Amino acid sequence: MLKRTEFLSKNYGVEGGWLIEPYVKSGGYQSAKRALGMTREQVVAEAKAAHIRGRGGAGFDCGTKWSFMPPPGDKPHYLVVNADEGEPGTFKDRTIMEMNPHALIEGCIIGAYAIGAHAAYIYVRDELHLSKARLWGAIHEAREKGYLGERPFGQSWAMQVYVHTGAGAYICGEETALLNSLEGRRGEPRIKPPFPAQYGAFGMPTTVNNVETIAIMPTVFKVGGDAFSRESALHDLGDGGARLFGVSGHVKRPGVYEAAVGLTLRELIYDLGGGILDDRPLLGVIPGGSSCPIMLEEEIVNVEGDERFAPYNGKSVLDLPMGVDTYRRTGNMLGTCCAIVLNDSVDPVRAAQNLARFYRHESCGQCTPCREGCGWIERLFDKVVAGEATLEELNQVHQVASNIMGNTICAFGDGAATPMLAFVRKFRPQFEEYVRRGEAERNARRAALGSGDHGRSLASEAR
């Protein structure tokens, strides 16, 4: 159900909308002030009531995650904000940092207080220079106003926010790789356990949250957790509030749109995105970043034994509300809610090759299946596209991907294997076509060589 909202995006496109003045004028920093007047437990409870499923792609409930943090003790706690946005197709966090940075800074105060931290690090990928500048600007403004520093809002909860930059590595979006990178190491994911809540940044209890997850917190405390959750059509499924949806690729109006949770892909593509580019038929949609399996319009929802799914059964997956659990239960993945739309002009084999290259390029190389498997799949796809692959080699793709799946240190392996499995499964005829055409060409070349006797004449010339 399409319900546009403006919790985060009200000032998008407004000149100077990123400065503190307009932000404060519309009630900014009142939520942080309110939260600091509550107990930690109350803050966590409020967040839980909002049912904010992590906006970075994993979809874990934010309030629950906060509750995993140990009570404050001798060790400092840290809040780390994952602003390493780089999942292909995903470009929503950047809009917050560029156009509503104070929501993130205010959210940091709330989140840090909730987990007992006095410092928050926002890990921004280095390429986002404007985001970094706007965030630093917001931090300085907030310090000047006394919202950050030794006594924010006169409360005895010292609070600092820092921007930390990466240096070009998609894997640093994985939370433990991000922590290693924050600590000045190679961005290789850590083995878990221990989880960040026990052993995170600098070995201290840490929570890592996505930019949007944190930036929506001021809204939660403004409208109330439960009220905010009820904005969503999926409130009953524990998937609350409103969020940013992105749509890119073959749509007429690509961009970021804010709407209540429960929007369908069809609404995102046709109502918000303006429909398919050139009004061509839809080939498929990758719903939330390239690690999600591609979805086809003809795929039908069929979830048995759960009456909450009854309204959607028998419908196209495009008409299923976009939620963490609605997607999970139907064998799909919601990811970041930033869809890549492919119309029928796209060659799915080349699209798969494009993503295989991405994953090979971004694999950290720490563990065997991902390091070697991603490279292997890319090679296989390169050979398919070049017409050099045999059917036997095409049949290796799903085997390699299935053996990356689940066997790696972090979720990158699954994220690389899942789309590959979906592409070969859903577009097998197109892949086979490449192989057949390649074989035919090779045979023709061989025949031409054989009849012309090139081999022998070259040899005799050399003699």
Added chain:
Amino acid sequence: MPSFKLDELEIPFEPGDTVIQAAHRVGVDIPHYCWHPGLSVAANCRMCLVEVAPPPGRPAMMLDVLRQDPTTGEYVPAKKPKLQPACQLKAAEGMDVRSQSSPHVAEARGAVQEMLLLNHPVDCPICDQAGECRLQDYWLEHQGTRKRMRDEVIHKPKAQVFGPTIVYDAERCIICTRCVRFCEEVAKDPVLDVRERGNLNEIVVSPGRQLDHGYTLMTEFVCPVGALTAVDFRFKARVWFLRSVRSVCQGCATGCNAFLDYDPRNQTLYRHRPRENLQVNQYWMCDHGMLDYRRAHEDRFVSAYVGEEEVTLEAGVNAAASALREVEPERLAVVLSAQHSNEDNFALLTLARDYLGTGQLFITNKPHGEADGILRHADKNPNTLGVEQLCGTTPPRPLQDLLAAIEAGQITHVLALSSVAPCEVEALQRLKRLVLITPFDGPLAGYADVLLPAATWAESTGTFVNFKGMAQESERAIRPEADARPAWKLIGALGRALGYAIDWQRLSDVRLAMATDPGAVVAPPPSARMAPVGAAE
């Protein structure tokens, strides 16, 4: 003791153990590359993946994969359980772990194995690791198929000199990071790291540095494949021709447990490798110790000498006997050696006290050197404590005291074991006779009137007591060269030439005699597990 189930075995564990650790302790090997019992857990090779049955009533975590119908060629969606690395998985009471018995584990390990070899040059015929390479062993056990990727492999630097002792081949490297972790955690010198990322990863030495700390050969030794090779061993031998004995390093008083590898065909030693002993050296040895085996073939005496003249062993023993016969017991000193085993020293001590009747007992040793706070001890002698224990309440005096006594004219004849000395020994020229029993050339040898060629530690079995007081046996590897004989045997022959009833024909004879002497310790046979060549951690 709590336990868990590994396939059909019941494995006991200590709290905090990982599954692989507990299994390793009872001698059950879960296949692995990156895990090492003495290093931190990296869990990067993924070879030790195991399946863990979910707790009763709980569903297993399943993952979506794809299979293919063999007849139609159609894809078939399938599920597989999420596997866990045994090196990272904490053991828990009653846990049901499936390693060999799980088809999912078999598939995963086969896949990991194939992926590790994907860009590997498979140059086993010219690789020194061949025969003790995990890639070979596990290929046989877990893969066994030909390489499906038939394209050119990714090329990386080969034969990179990492330092004076070690060469690196990045194409053979599986990036298990054992070497990186070893340098940081054990050698305390983080001189190695990984560079690049993805399948371009390789190991790199700190710019401006070399791999030149005191444990470079150990850094090489922890490499489970042929990526790091030791200059000392490269292209020298094929490991399948080598045999191993359990020896004790002679380099210092730590007494690191080692394997001494030799070729029985040419009776030549090729290398020292550490042998696990958690009380002594854990899994490690220092460079000095690992290269110390070479000494057994250097600066040797392998025949008897009278003055400058090479003589038969019999003539040498007789000359030694007549030299000792001409002196009063008060003017005769006997020098024990911290370089020799308890058995050798016991034989000499017995001859001195019980037959020659001299109480003038001294000890010689190599000068002290540096300790490194890791393994290396300042005392560079393997058996200082053993000799002291042998002598009981009247400890031997240092060599310096003997030299003073010689200067003072109190001592005119000396019977000494080994040619080492902790100090200048010019005073020895004032002696009338020096009878020396030694395997090696050294400061004392130049003053010897009669020299009998002793076997080295590699050529004879003996007991050595390390600085902690642990008596350890070092086994004989090769036959004594030429006329060389174990020192205790030469001492027995000398005694008989002097007319005493000493009948030590075998080592067990000496040890039987030692059994009646409370100070004479014989080590039990080495207790650490015997590993075939190269199979130790």
Added chain:
Amino acid sequence: MAFSLNEAQEREFEDILARYPNQMAACIPALHFCQDANENWVSPEVIQFVAERLSLPTAHVLGVVTFYTLFNQEKPGKHQVWVCRTLSCALRGSEEILAHCEKRLGVHAGGTTQNGRITLRTAECLASCGSAPMMQVDKDYYENLTIEQVDQILDRLMQEA
């Protein structure tokens, strides 16, 4: 030639260090800072400098430098141009943009123009999918590109003083 910072830069460097509970954490920001101060590349001297200042093994710093794509191990051109080529941009014509750049500049991706003004590179997803195709020029994003706009940008970069 050894790398060093001037007085003002030193103060800024110290500010970076102050943000973190330990020195190692400053490794990446310090490398960025020094790269900016060293004509956009991390020379062996910069690695040495950062290692010494942060008390890190040089192998660690080299490992970090080579892990991340934005540390240049060779001196790039005066301007760096990254053309994003991941899926969303590819769907909207990034291949044509890249091919056009290569032709215009006479270099392949990864190369630097003969006059040393522009280094052309490809990039994986720069989080600008909704405004594809796009490219990054030094620190700025140029989005919703057409070939004409690319020409204007490249002309400016090639000609400006």
